[in-house]
Amino acid sequence: MNNIDNNPMDATTVILSAIVISSIGALFYNLLPMYLGTAQDSKGLTNSEIGFLSTAFFLGYNIITIWAFYWIRKWNWRRVTLVATPLAALGLYASTLTDSYSALLVATAVSGGAFAAIYGIGTTILSDTSNPARWFGLKIAAEASSGALLLLILPGTLIARYGFDGMIMGILITILLLSPLLLLLPARGNKTHEEEVQEFRQMDQQPESINHWAIWSALFATLVFFTGISAVWAFMERLGNSAGFDPSSIGILLAVSLGFATMGSLAAAGIGKHFGNVRPFLLSLVAIAGGLLLLADSGSMTIYAMGCCLFALAFGAGLPFAVAEIAELDVDGRYIILSVPAIGTGAMIGPGAAGLLYTGDSAQLILSLVALAMVIAAGLMWNAHRNKRC
Numbered sequence: 213m214n215n216i217d218n219n220p221m222d223a224t225t226v227i228l229s230a231i232v233i234s235s236i237g238a239l240f241y242n243l244l245p246m247y248l249g250t251a252q253d254s255k256g257l258t259n260s261e262i263g264f265l266s267t268a269f270f271l272g273y274n275i276i277t278i279w280a281f282y283w284i285r286k287w288n289w290r291r292v293t294l295v296a297t298p299l300a301a302l303g304l305y306a307s308t309l310t311d312s313y314s315a316l317l318v319a320t321a322v323s324g325g326a327f328a329a330i331y332g333i334g335t336t337i338l339s340d341t342s343n344p345a346r347w348f349g350l351k352i353a354a355e356a357s358s359g360a361l362l363l364l365i366l367p368g369t370l371i372a373r374y375g376f377d378g379m380i381m382g383i384l385i386t387i388l389l390l391s392p393l394l395l396l397l398p399a400r401g402n403k404t405h406e407e408e409v410q411e412f413r414q415m416d417q418q419p420e421s422i423n424h425w426a427i428w429s430a431l432f433a434t435l436v437f438f439t440g441i442s443a444v445w446a447f448m449e450r451l452g453n454s455a456g457f458d459p460s461s462i463g464i465l466l467a468v469s470l471g472f473a474t475m476g477s478l479a480a481a482g483i484g485k486h487f488g489n490v491r492p493f494l495l496s497l498v499a500i501a502g503g504l505l506l507l508a509d510s511g512s513m514t515i516y517a518m519g520c521c522l523f524a525l526a527f528g529a530g531l532p533f534a535v536a537e538i539a540e541l542d543v544d545g546r547y548i549i550l551s552v553p554a555i556g557t558g559a560m561i562g563p564g565a566a567g568l569l570y571t572g573d574s575a576q577l578i579l580s581l582v583a584l585a586m587v588i589a590a591g592l593m594w595n596a597h598r599n600k601r602c
Contacts, residue, residue, distance in 0.1 A: 221340040221401065227347055229396035230337035233293065234351045235358045236300075236390055237331025239383055240269060240323070241559055242359025244442075245449035245466055246366070247379055248563070251316075254376035259450070261313060263567020266446055268317040270560030272324030277553035280332045284549045288399045289333045297391060300326035301384050308377045324556075332552045333397070335535070339548040340401045345489060345536035349481025352532050353474045356524075360470035362386060367463040401545070426599040427541045431554045433592035434534045437497075438558025439565075440585030441527045443578055444507070446563035448520060451575055457513050465517050469524040476528030489537035490597040496530030497586045508579050531555075537596065 220226070240247065248262040257265070303323025307316050338347040362382055370378030448469070452462040476496070483492060503526060506519030535551045542548045569577045 219342050221337065222342055225396045226337060226398055227341065229393060230334045231351050231354045232390050232393040233330050233397065234334030235355045236387055237327050237334060238355035239359065239386060240327055242355060242470060243362060243383065244446050246363060246463065248446060249449045250371055250376045250379045255311065259570055260567045263564045265317065265320055266563035267560050268321045269324035270556045272321035273328040273556040274553045274560060276325040276328040277332050277549065277556055280549045284332060284336050285401065285546065290397050290399055292329055293333060293394050293397060296326045296329040297387065297394065300330065301387055304380050304383055308380050328552065328556060332549055335552055336401060336549055337398065339539040339545065343484055344539040345532060346481045346484040348532040348535050349477045352528060353477035353481065356470045356473040356477060356528060358386065360467045360474065363463060363467035363470060367460060423599050426596045427538065427547050429592050430538045430541055430596035431550055433589045433596060434538065434551055435554040435558045436585050436592065437530065437534060437589040438555045439562040440582040442559045442562030443566040443582055444523060447566050447570055451507065452516055455510060455516065457516065461513065465520055469520040472521040473524040473528030476525040477532055480529050480532040489533040489540065490593055493530050493533040493593055494590055496526045497590050499526035500586055501583060504579050504583055508576060534593065537593065541596065541600065
């Protein structure tokens with residue numbers, strides 16, 4: 213789709229706007245451990261309740277991104293962003309105004325839907341570039357960097373003074389600071405699916421055939437992968453807390469972990485297309501397994517820190533290659549948007565399941581199931597690669 217000379221989606225301003233909009237869309241997820249921890253402490257929620265708080269966010273997120281399969285190539289992206297950005301902020305702000313758990317779930321779900329529209333547009337823009345793997349890597353690195361910065365700043369400032377409300381204030385300030393760059397967004401992508409088909413007909417060529425089974429296999433691999441990642445990431449702060457580690461040290465470590473995730477994504481950006489998408493993805497799963505082994509035996513802060521950082525490095529590297537594989541399989545550009553609800557569904561299922569499984573005494577069951585999820589993701593992604601074309 214992107215083998216066109218002077219691809220307009222390769223413009224620096226377009227790529228910059230896509231990276232910024234993706235960073236806004238990913239803020240909630242990258243701050244999820246601290247968000248859930250402050251919500252639990254400030255509002256007296258149980259483990260299962262904070263797990264389902266994350267699930268509510270990604271329920272709204274997934275509804276909008278699945279719907280985006282029909283509107284993402286038709287609607288004006290700048291106008292959608294103009295509506296979605298303030299709506300996301302209002303949803304978060306509303307969550308500070310209530311002590312009702314049900315109202316908190318609704319406000320969080322509304323915010324999730326708005327963030328989804330923002331994130332989905334950023335992902336679609338970069339899928340239209342000539343080297344998606346490179347820009348997906350840089351995108352995820354930028355997302356992790358902004359999250360790491362907030363994880364360093366917020367605990368000793370706004371959270372220390374205002375608790376959960378301070379957490380929300382920090383997110384809202386970040387959105388406000390990044391929003392002006394959204395004026396650089398393009399109104400739409402390269403072309404619609406119908407225009408592509410017409411172009412191929414005029415050239416007396418047939419569009420490259422799509423193996424839908426391969427695309428769905430890659431999408432489900434991404435979903436299973438992110439389910440496992442989210443189950444661990446959502447409770448990373450609680451794992452350290454239950455081990456008795458210093459809360460301020462845990463906050464710093466979470467920020468450092470996102471720094472390692474940034475390094476992994478930058479490595480993916482540097483590698484780009486050189487080794488394909490699947491082999492680097494499988495290598496990242498091996499590294500994740502190593503991180504899980506360390507977290508399973510985190511009797512000391514040093515082992516816990518090593519496990520957190522290795523885990524984050526590996527998932528930061530693996531995710532860009534998973535999404536890039538979907539983009540490569542998606543010849544006509546309609547299916548890449550489904551990578552967003554695949555990620556969102558994983559982010560919805562993982563914390564909810566982890567909240568039910570985690571007793572506060574042991575995380576062995578969670579870590580074992582995550583290891584199984586990585587094995588399933590590897591099989592699905594390899595199947596997608598093996599059946600690339602009809």
